[in-house]
Amino acid sequence: MKKPRIKAGRGRALKWLAFGLLCALPLYGSLRFWWVWEAPWTLTLYGVASLLTFALYWHDKRRARVAGWRVPENLLHLGELLGGWPGALLAQQKFRHKTRKQSFQLVFWAIVLLHQLFWVERLVLPLGG
Known part of the structure; x- marks a missing residue:
């Protein structure tokens, strides 16, 4: 039995909302x-790093399909850490790549959290102190 189209659309909208909220800060x-x-x-870094990281995910997914040389996970994480996590998140969803490997996802979300904490410290905490 197929899922109703409304629920699929709602799920997609929630993913875009979550992505927007993560990118807002x-x-x-x-x-x-x-x-x-x-x-x-900083804006340039996020943009360029996201494009490069998206391309790395695309390349890794392509190579995984043909059993070729793979992009090392550490290189994917380095791209995320340097500001490419938005591109990585989009690539994970677009290519359905690296979404099920829990150890990879743990590091990925730790990097996203690190970026969020950096901006909270830079922008929000100075207002209170």
């Missing part, structure tokens, strides 16, 4: 850095 912080300190490098 880094986007706001990057734009603030650009506006206040005239430093567009």
